[in-house]
Amino acid sequence: MRRELAGDGHLGEQQGGIDDLGAVAAQDGGQDGAGGDVDGGRQLLLYQRWVADRLAVVRNCEHRQLRQLLQRFDTWHVSRRLRTKAAREPLGQSRVGYARNRISQAASLGERLCRRGLGLRRQPCALWHDVPPPGTFPDVPGGIQRERTRRSGGAVRSQGVRMTTEQSTPTTAQVAMTLAAIAATAATPRPSGETLAEQQKRMFLGVGQQLANPSLATGTDWNLLWLALSPGNANMAYLAANRSANAFAVVLRGTVAEVTDLLEDLDVGTVVPFTAVGTPSAPVFVSKGAMEAFSQVVTMSTAGITLVQALAAALADASPNPTVHVIGHSLGGCIATMVAPYLQTQAWPQSTVQFGLHTFAAPTAGGTDFAAYVDSLNWVANVRHFNTWDLVPQAWTSLDNAKKWYPAPGPAANDQVNAVITALAALPGPHGYAQPGNADQLHPDYQSDYDHVLIKSTVQDFMGQVAYQHANSTYLGLLGAADVPSGPVVRGIVGDVGNAGSVVVIAGSGFDPGATVDFGTVPCQNPVISSDGNSVTVRAPAGVGVVAVRVTTTLGTSPAVPFGQFAYDGPAPVTLTGLTPPSGAKGDPIVITGIDFDSDAQVYFGDNPSPSVQINLTGEPSALVAIVPDPSTGVGKPATVDVTVLSNGYSSPPGPAAEFTYEKS
Known part of the structure; x- marks a missing residue:
């Protein structure tokens, strides 16, 4: 069942299973000019034959049930994604190999559960349901890079065409963004609790593990020298060295939060003078929130050693003319625009230290005078990389542009989204802000890379797409770098x-x-x-x-x-996994699939209860048939609403699989 296992798309019945899908794939692959290719169809057919052979050897206490479950998982989840990919660009062997690996892992898990006598009940229908974190793709084993539109050598290449990501020497932007993404390692504290020192130790081990990963753009060239975490897990910084290149990286990570919370935390309605850089020729101001984050970063320490002290010790042992790159993504990039000029004003063991500033997806920290001051300093590089469709780097100069987003297929901003953007755009009050650095615009063609699930005109989908466009993994993909695990x-x-x-x-x-x-x-x-x-x-x-x-x-x-x-x-907790169809009008019957529905189930479309609910508890998974009620009407009422199932004292959580759109009559 497609919505049950994939969590998106439309539910449909497909008799014939793998053989029919293979035939369709072959037809799709042979359509010139339709986005598919003959080799893509051949790759799909070979994959489908491999799946049939793999499922034929499933043997365990419940082999028939497991085989059916695996076939459904492949039909509506793995093969579906391969067909979608083949319709847009040629299928690479890495993509097909990844699909085979997922089927093999699922089969091994099912067989192991049976051997342990745990059986296969409702839960296995969800075991391989793809629920990656908002804004991310599933990990590709072995550090294989995603087949997406790439950048190379600092110039935007043609959109919509698959390009190789294999390079003998990674670009500066690829290495810098990889270092920035590594800063997010272990950013969430353990739920059962851990002290700041315990989390910092876990971060040190995790960052070191990432820097030792040869499949990343950083290779094995960088070694971790120092790492510190501020109280409350608010900000983090680490110092790494590439001795062979006589280079050092100061990498910053800001607060981990939702996009709207991140922008509000900057407190841009209040400004303070930025005096940590000595006496610029003209006063410069920054937001109060940015100044507080900067102060935390430059004063936090590990074993009593601050960032400046750690960098001074590293430079004392460096070869002549070292380069220090200050790097950050998102709020970390905002802080980097303050830390980098601050470091330039310090006295170092070597008088010929050069500095570079590399930011990604960063909101600006200060006003026009601040940006002019940063740009006036001597840099080996001063570049701000930003995704055209990322809301965060639009702050605080052009947020209103996002009211026209996103182009087809969406999600288009509705009245509620526009209200959120209006509120964010008003936060600076009378203060004008400007971005320092040479702009490097990424991803001008929206259709080449977006989250295909989050396309409905709702606040949830719009902000979910914003999170996807802002994510570390998206920036790495746009730059042609491998994802950080x-x-x-x-x-x-x-x-x-x-x-x-x-x-x-x-x-x-x-x-x-x-x-x-x-x-x-x-x-x-x-x-x-x-x-x-x-x-x-x-x-x-x-x-x-x-x-x-x-x-x-x-x-x-x-x-x-x-x-x-x-x-x-x-x-058991109640979960809604699909709607069929996901759109309709008052009076239409809608099939709702999910996990652990019971005989007391009630269904709501937004705030409105369904007038009739038929319950079927015999299938796998359980299913309901609900009649669509009247829509809520009035100014600002969205056409797309969340469907909620109430059963056994639970309400099903919202999500893309639960969204229903009222069609205009």
């Missing part, structure tokens, strides 16, 4: 109802040796991690209520997801 991701659990001591199997990815598991804020003891890192088995700790099951490693903490909940003493 993210932290663990929980995709589902087997045994979502129980009590203390119940055996629970957590499925997902990135479960490294040494991973810890928390049920809400309570830690688990002795987790058993599979050799492939795709599952972990635990016994539920003592607890009450419904809690999020999350995994923490040196690279990060998994986000809470609907399919990763555990209910003490039941009933």
